Amino acid sequence: MKMRRSIYTLLLIFAMSALLAGCQSTPIVETVVVTQIVNVESEPQTIVITPTSEPQKESDTIVIGGLGPLSAPGNYEAGTEMLQASEMAVREINEAGGILGKQVELIFGDTEGLPERAAAVTERLITQNEVVGLSGEYHSGQGLVEYEIAHNYGIPIVFAEVWADAVTASQYPEVFRIAPTMEYYSTISANYMVEAGWKSMVFIAEDTDYGHLQTEEWTRQLAGHGVTDVQTIFADAATEDFTPILQRIQQKPPDLLGIALTGVGTGRILRQACDLGLAPTAQTAVYAADAQYPEYWENTGACGNYAVFTYVGLPKSLWNERTRAFMENFQETYQHQPGGHAMEAYDAIYVLLNAIEKAGTTEPAAVINALEVLEYEGVLGKIWFEYGSHNALPEGEKAWLWHQWPTPNVFILQYTEENQSVEDAAVVYPPERSTGPVYTSP
């Protein structure tokens, strides 16, 4: 009796599962590139990529690994864009004949924004999928775990959007980075803040590596400029209601309200601060580290205007041919406008694969040498790695300049109109590139 019940239930379940499997969200990628999403240990959602078949372990594909957050609590929006950009890069390269005459296979691992997942995924990619190189990653916290593992296994890794100084400051041979470092970026942004004339700041930062490192750097750099009225408040990135803390800040409104939160939190703070009449106002400006995600205006409404924000990449006025082509193709393929991190992911893949091509082999040591002397004209501009074993880092220079693209483009932009696209936003810093006044007040 019980037995029959169980069997019926099991059959029902199998039927349901077949049904559910049929209702998956629409596949995103064509079958030219066989891509898998690697999920380690049970945690929610991954983006579904058409799995046509298990990847063949033949020696006539070159397998590389991608890393990034594709599910909560990571910033899965950014991660998904990086995935898409990476896939686009691989697809283009394959269509042009591949690398060393072989097709490239990208296996993108979902690091979920959790350090232990990042560790497990990286190890899996290296030991299980036997990737010959890694690229990507969005969160500093993950990068800080991944670079150690890449180093342990001797696999080259090109970081696309990890800012923590320590990663290249380690001076490991395997580690390369095309993103700005925290210190590099903070110098620029702190300089800008001083230029804009702001004397008192309150930063709301996410309670992560990035949030802590960022606010520490800003505090330090601003102090160097003589600006010491700086306060930092930490919050969980998933907080819904910031109002009490904003009201607290409103007691003594600062010149600048800085937001060092990635993802949806930025929109919430902007709306809630604006609703309270705290910022942006003539007295208090808003600096949002991450204000370029597609739903930005949907989430902030009119309150998103006048926000100053960071843009890593090339603003429209400086696009080169490759940038233009990339932006158009991405928009057409994925139906939304890519952020700077997508450009970085795209270039990181190209950098890695070009190095393999130039090295003539996938053997790590050769690839690393090729990376060191590589010069690549990317959508971000001309990329090269100034210091390494090919060009020793001089005494007194910053340790993180090792295997670092020395001049990543960091721009400070400002929205001057509601619903403005990132491309049309005003460039306010660096001065030699600016397209408008240093700061437009509401």
Next chain:
Amino acid sequence: MDYFLALTVTGLVMGIIYALMALGLTLIFSILKIVNFAHGEFYMLGGYFTYYLVNHFTGLHPLIAVPIAGLGVALIGLFFELGFIRPIHLDKIERPGEYAILVTIGLSFFLMNIGLAIFGPYPHRPPSFFDAPVKLGFISISADRLTAGVLSVLLLLTLLILINKTWLGKALRAVSQDKQAAAIIGINHLRMNTLGFALGTGLAGLAGALLAPSFGVTPDVGAQPSIRSYVIIVLGGMGSIPGSIIGGIIIGLVESLGAGYFPDPSRGLNYKTAFGLIIFALVLLLRPRGLFGRKEL
């Protein structure tokens, strides 16, 4: 003083909205005698329905979408009750107490993940009800929140009238007091259960719809409100309607003032929900029946 008042107003407004959602939970407990552990997910669904309604029917003012969303959520609650909770009262379930807990936990697990699967991870926000901050003297509050607060008050009043003055309300109360006696005088307690559950989840959906323009919607947006609702009904007394209203206001105030006055501003925000939880644990330990609850647990 200004600061204190500003925090208080925010706390009050949020408290009323919390109370609406908690009232739904209390109704379910009072009529069906179970705790709905999936309450937060119905809140989430209310928010998403609003978003999709406005998106799909361009020109539909979000305020009109709210009651429709609430109705939609109530329907889902209704069907779930019929399929999975009614059997308890038909004596088809062994150890009904445990089952009730587990089945709503299962529902919560299921709904949250189906939300993720269907809606995707991107944060969305339906357009504002009214797009301007409102200034009452020195206090600023968003029109969205104020609207949500005012509507919550209206809904609460409507509900109180429903429960106390209409026949339906009396029938619901009869079932909550004594199922068998109600059956004797001809009230179909099974139908009242279904109605109660639909009403309760509908309220959660309405709360979610009302707050969607303020906070946006993500698949896990219901997690915190869920816990908050438990806190409120325990504080107010499980099954007590005035309890959940007063409890809601208290928690709203506690969260607002707590985060506002926590000595270390850099961490005050982190612990906002923790304040409520600590109150919750203390109430359970020291005075389990809460402020207005009945004596038995």
Next chain:
Amino acid sequence: MKITQHLRVPKPWIIGVLALCAALVLPLFIKSYWLHVIIVAYLYAILASSWSFLAGYAGQFSFGHMAFMAIGAYTSGLLGKYIALPPLLDILAGTLAAGLAGFVIGYLVLRFKAAYLALFTIAFSEILRMVLKGETQITDGDHGLKVVKLFGETISRLPYYYTILAVLGVVLVLLFALSSSRIGMFLRAIREDEEAAYARGVDIVHYKILAFVITSMMAGLSGSFYAHYIGLITPSMMVLPQMGLVIAMAIIGGVENLAAAAIGGILIQISLEVLRELGAWRLVFFGALLVVTLRFARNGLLAPLFQHLFAFGPRAEGRKETLVDGD
């Protein structure tokens, strides 16, 4: 069947030994990464079976299980960070700390009926999580607390595999022994009808707390092991959806059948990995499975199978007809 009759060895033992042999040689046949999946699966099996004992035998539907696991993990981790004890002592300390917490919580919830117990343990779990997350100076919060690995520099997973297999074995044997003993009987009595049990002289307080302490120590042990295996722990290990997953495993396997719960845990964990292409739908599927199982197959999906095929499990002992769920 005939063989066992001749040998006079109970069937369950044969099955158990066969399963053990299979588990022992498993690493020879699977790649390193899948070994990792199985190790984590064993961890879930410990959690699912110990929770199943607490809920199914003692009737305490606690949502604090992952909190006890986190207490084990963070005690180990913090001791390692501040005092640098050898990992084995860390693990011992973590287990004991979890047991202590289990004692306190068990004591606090003595009078609570089912719903209140659930709510209180949810609150306990969430408060702990917020503290662990908020006090980043001490716990490194979401950045992750680095923990020394149990087997130091070894890259191979084999020692971890055999260790956790041993732990799982010990846990299951212990739980079985308990459930078939007087303690198990008293706990069942308490679950069925607390007042009647009390009237018959069963020391309710003693046994309820005992159930909490034992199962929380098991959860803590798995947490400590996890910390020393992965090397990095964050408060995300104890989010409520994780608790939901463990409950799903126990229920789908079979809440009153410890082996079924454990195996349910292993199978579900492996399925989640195998079905990763379904993405978010994997958990939707298991959520649906959970709800449907609760409604139509209250004793789980695996348990009746086991009972039928192997006459396995204490409930089947001596009683071929199960008495529940009057159809």
